[in-house]
Amino acid sequence: MARARPEPVQIVKQRRDAALAALVGAVPYIGFLGIEFDRRGDELTSILQFDEKLIGNPVLPALHGGATAAFLEVTSIIGLSWSILWDDIEHGNLDPEDLANGQMPSLPKTIGFTVDYLRSGLPRDAYARARVIRSGRRYASVHVEAWQDNRTRPIAQATGHFLMPRRDG
Amino acid sequence: MDIDKSKIAEQFVNVIPHSRVLGMELTSVGDGLAEITMAYDERFVGDPETGVIHGGAVSALMDTCCGAAVISHPSSVGPTATIDLRIDYMRPATPGQRIRAQAECYHITRSVAFVRARAIDDDENRPVATASGTFTVEGRK
Numbered sequence: 001m002a003r004a005r006p007e008p009v010q011i012v013k014q015r016r017d018a019a020l021a022a023l024v025g026a027v028p029y030i031g032f033l034g035i036e037f038d039r040r041g042d043e044l045t046s047i048l049q050f051d052e053k054l055i056g057n058p059v060l061p062a063l064h065g066g067a068t069a070a071f072l073e074v075t076s077i078i079g080l081s082w083s084i085l086w087d088d089i090e091h092g093n094l095d096p097e098d099l100a101n102g103q104m105p106s107l108p109k110t111i112g113f114t115v116d117y118l119r120s121g122l123p124r125d126a127y128a129r130a131r132v133i134r135s136g137r138r139y140a141s142v143h144v145e146a147w148q149d150n151r152t153r154p155i156a157q158a159t160g161h162f163l164m165p166r167r168d169g
Numbered sequence: 170m171d172i173d174k175s176k177i178a179e180q181f182v183n184v185i186p187h188s189r190v191l192g193m194e195l196t197s198v199g200d201g202l203a204e205i206t207m208a209y210d211e212r213f214v215g216d217p218e219t220g221v222i223h224g225g226a227v228s229a230l231m232d233t234c235c236g237a238a239v240i241s242h243p244s245s246v247g248p249t250a251t252i253d254l255r256i257d258y259m260r261p262a263t264p265g266q267r268i269r270a271q272a273e274c275y276h277i278t279r280s281v282a283f284v285r286a287r288a289i290d291d292d293e294n295r296p297v298a299t300a301s302g303t304f305t306v307e308g309r310k
Contacts, residue, residue, distance in 0.1 A: 028214040029223035053190040056233075057248065064187035065236075065251040066229020073225045077215075107216055110224045114255040 018096030019089045020044075023081060026104050030074055033067065037078065042086055046075040048126040048146075055123065063121030063155075068146065071128060072158040073113055076142040079130030080108050080162055106165035108140060113160040121155045122148055138164055178203060178241045181233075188233050191226060195237060201274035203237035205230060208267050220264035227268065227288055228256055231300040234270035235284040239304045242274045245282060247307040252281070254302035262297045266290040272300075282306050 016039065024030055024037055034049040048054070048071045056064025085105065088094040094105075128146040145157045175198045182188050182195040182205060191213070197204040207230045215223025232254055239249045262268050272286035282304040288297045 026217045027223070028212050028217070029225060032212045033225070053186050055186040056188075057250070058184060058186065059248070062250075064185065064229060064232070065254065066191075066225070066232040067187050069228035069232060069254065069256075070223065070225025073228065074223070102217075104217060106218060109216075109261075110258050112255065112257045113224065113228070114253065115228075115251075116253045117251045120250065 015092075015096055016089060019085065019094060019099055020082065022096055022099035022104070023085070024078060025100070026102070027074075029070070030078075033070060033074070035071060035074055042082070044075075044079055044082055044129070046071065046078070046128045048128070050124045050126075057120075060120060061123050063123070063126070065115075065117060068117070068121050068126070068156050069113070069115045069158070071126060072115060072144045072146055072156060073110060073160065075128040075146075076113075076130045076144045076158070076160045077107055077110070077162070079144070080132055080135070080140055080142050081105070083132050083135060084164075108162035108164055111139070111161040111163055113158060115156055115158040117156050119153065119155045124148055126155065136164070140164055174198075174241050174243075178237045181237050181240055185233070187229060191229055193230060193233055196269070198237065198241050201238055201242035201277075202272070203234050203241055204269060204271045205234040205237060206267050206269045209265050216261070219261065221261040222264075222268065224256070224258060227258075227262070227298055228254070230268060230270045231256055231272070231286050231288060231298065232302075234272040235274075235286050235300065235302050236304060238272035238274040238284055238286070239277075239282040239306070242277050242282065244277050245274075245306055249282065249304045249306065252303040252305060254300060256298055256300045258298045259296050262288070262290050263292070268297065277306060280306050
């Protein structure tokens with residue numbers, strides 16, 4: 001039997017981007033910090049746009065450790081949610097419009113989060129990518145790394161353990 | 170503790186843009202001890218379903234409070250930076266309630282300060298989160 005004709009690329013992209021926008025847009029703190037997400041296929045890169053309010057040491061100046069930690073935690077939770085939702089988005093089981101209207105699946109909850117500060121965060125944009133190390137029915141472990149100008153010179157990394165949302169069915 | 174130290178610790182919170190924007194207030198400070206509160210604010214919500222504050226905001230509070238405890242330690246001089254910080258979340262903070270972090274710098278060497286902290290809301294007997302971390306120490310006397 002012939003393979004089903006793939007959907008037009010713009011339809012696929014639009015569905016993925018709408019789902020991501022709804023997921024990210026639902027969390028007030030992500031908007032407050034000014035974090036955005038860039039998507040390439042299923043890979044997400046988060047961007048923390050520099051703002052004066054993120055400063056923790058005005059003398060250096062350097063980013064606040066708490067801002068960096070929040071950036072890493074946001075990236076982990078969205079990355080983990082994205083990985084759980086991906087199949088549903090691809091198969092059309094999740095309607096981005098429902099998501100945008102607030103019918104949001106529950107987010108994973110942080111159990112523990114450990115941040116290592118490797119270099120001081122400069123007053124400029126930062127980027128981060130999360131990697132789901134293990135994703136089970138109840139628990140998940142995620143590693144995340146943030147950098148600024150050079151991908152090979154991370155400013156911070158973290159490992160988090162998360163309680164997975166209950167999934168019906 | 171001398172008056173200068175508590176002034177420095179207070180400045181530490183008031184002068185830092187990120188602490189200010191999160192509405193943090195230093196409520197108590199002693200030798201190697203600090204308490205900082207953060208009022209509930211809808212902009213800090215991490216879970217739209219429940220209205221619970223984002224873990225990241227709690228991290229920022231814990232980090233600031235631990236830093237203030239290091240600065241207020243009699244053996245520390247000058248600024249400090251976080252080396253690592255681990256936070257465990259016991260339960261979600263109750264929406265609408267102020268979160269209070271209490272930190273203790275329980276050991277300090279020439280180069281590293283060791284700190285533990287806990288965060289509570291109105292129900293003091295059930296901590297919201299605990300933290301432990303290490304911080305840099307510069308130019309010890």
